[in-house]
Amino acid sequence: MGGEALRGLLDHPEVEIAWVTSRSPGGIADHHPNLFGLDIELIHPDRATPCDVVFLALPTDVSIHEANRFLKAGCKVIDLGAAFRLSDRQTWEATYKLTHPHWELAQQAVYGISELHLAELRKTSLVANPGCFASATILGLAPLVKNNLIDTDHIIADGISGTAGAGAELARPAHHPEIGNNLVPYNVVGHRHTFEMEQELGLLAGRPVQVHFTPIYAPITRGILSICHVFPKKNMSREAILSVYKDFYHDAPFVQVYDLPREEKVSWQYKPYPWVSAVAGTN
Secondary structure (H helix, E strand, O other): OHHHHHHHHHOOOOOOOOOEEOOOOOOHHHHOHHHOOOOOOEEOHHHOOOOOEEEEOOOHHHHHHHHHHHHHOOOEEEEOOOOOOOOOHHHHHHHHOOOOOOHHHHHHOEEOOHHHHHHHHHHOOEEEOOOHHHHHHHHHHHHHHHOOOEOOOOEEEEEEEOHHHHOOOOOHHHOHHHHOOOOEEOOOOOOHHHHHHHHHHHHHHOOOOOEEEEEEEOOOOOOEEEEEEOOEOOOOOHHHHHHHHHHHOOOOOOOOOOOOOOOOOOOOOOOOOOOHHHHOOOO
C-alpha cells in the first residue's frame, strides 16, 4: 500500500518526497522493484522528521502512535490503515481486538472518501483512508441510499478481490498454486470493512443500515468487483437509475458511471457491465 501511494506521489507535479521509511534494511528496489532506478533512500522511521504531509502504511497499533507523533509536530497525516476509520469506539475495539490509546484522534479524523466528505477533508489534519472493499461498496450504493430508493435493512454485498488485497506477507490463499483456478471466501461474517460500509451508508440514510458482506479472493493480482444486491422501493428503468448515479457523481472527477448500452440481438450481455480490467491502473 505504501509503495502504491509512493508511485502516485512521484507522478504528482506539486509533490516533493522528503523521506521514505522502512523497518527493514535494503534499497527501494528491494521492496518495490517497479521503482528501480529512482534515487530514493530508505530511512528508519525513527529518523523521520516533520514535513507537510505524512502517509502512514503501518500496522494499526504502530500507526496510532506515529500519527500522534506527527500531528503534534504540526504535520497533516493520511493513515492508509484502519486506525481511525470508525467513529464508534466500542465497535472499533471489538473489531480490531485492541484498546485505542488515542481515541481523541479517531474523533477528529475524517473518513477519506472525497466524494462524500470533500469539504471536511480540505480542513482536517488527519485523514482515515477507507478500506478497499468499503470504498467499492460505499461508492456503488451511495446514490441509492442517499435518494432513499432501496431497503437499507437488507443489503447484500459480495466483494471479489485480487490477491494484492492480502498484503505483501506470504499467505496460503495468495500462493499461486492455491489461488489458481480457485475462489477463496474468508471472514464471511463480521468482516472489518462491513462496519465502515454501515457507518458511511448510515450517515447518508440518516439511520442505521444493515449490510451483509462476503469477501472472496480470486486468481487476479489486483482490483475489486463489488456486487451489491438490494431491494428497490419502486420500479425504475435502467436509464432512470443511471441518471441517479450521474447526478450524484457529477462533480466527482474520480468516478465514472459506466453506461455502455445493451447490444441488440445478443443473448449474452457483457458490454453493459464494468469489468475489473476497465479500471486497472486508476485510483
